[in-house]
Amino acid sequence: MTVYGVGLGPGEPDLLTLRGKRTLEAADVVYSPGRLSRTVATHHVPDSRIGDLDFPMTSDPEKLRAAWRDAAAEVAPRARDGDVAFATLGDPNVYSTFGHLRRTLDAFHPDIDVQTVPGVSAVSAFTTALGVEVDAGAGLALREAAQGASPTGPDRMILFKVTDAPATHEGLVDAGYDVTYGRRLYMEQGDTTVTRDPAEIADRDYYTLAYAERDTLQKDRATAFDDTEVAGDA
Known part of the structure; x- marks a missing residue:
């Protein structure tokens, strides 16, 4: 068995x-x-x-x-x-x-x-809840940020166990990241919160994650629209 x-x-x-x-x-x-x-x-x-x-x-x-x-x-x-x-x-x-x-x-x-x-994990579910698109070819690192830790390095990170959001936020901002937080995403128990303000989630909650992206990150997303063709037609 x-x-x-x-x-x-x-x-x-x-x-x-x-x-x-x-x-x-x-x-x-x-x-x-x-x-x-x-x-x-x-x-x-x-x-x-x-x-x-x-x-x-x-x-x-x-x-x-x-x-x-x-x-x-x-x-x-x-x-x-x-x-x-x-x-x-x-x-x-x-x-x-x-x-x-x-x-x-x-x-x-x-x-x-x-x-x-296997189950749907926060690694994938957070993108929809936070309105984040991780482009094809982009890197995404997983880190743990318990007790105010502020891990840095990669251009994009998903941080788990953000139990001291203000302390974590301070370290990430100083390192040049834009940060969005999600608390109790897709949970029936407790209020779901999505915010960029760590003060809104200052109380400790194990089920809090963050998406951190370098504020200098260049994004060049391909679309069906080609502005060079439009300029040429004009």
């Missing part, structure tokens, strides 16, 4: 993929690592088939390893008797707790088959 890491998408229940929905509906038990993912999962499976796993919000490596081992010990026996789903927001392989569970199962329960069902 199998443990499936299922990406629920960014938060709205109808952004779950068809494959993800089928996997959740067929699983004997669906584990949820948190309240928000559980809320999305219950749109597709009965609450009675959802189990909870505790992944503490801590940086203590010993506590984290103990939590991962406990989670694997809970999941493995169920997976030997049937199919298990681990439902996580976004994509299971992008900034996700599922990676910890998969590695722990591989280490301590190597007989368990583990597969991933």
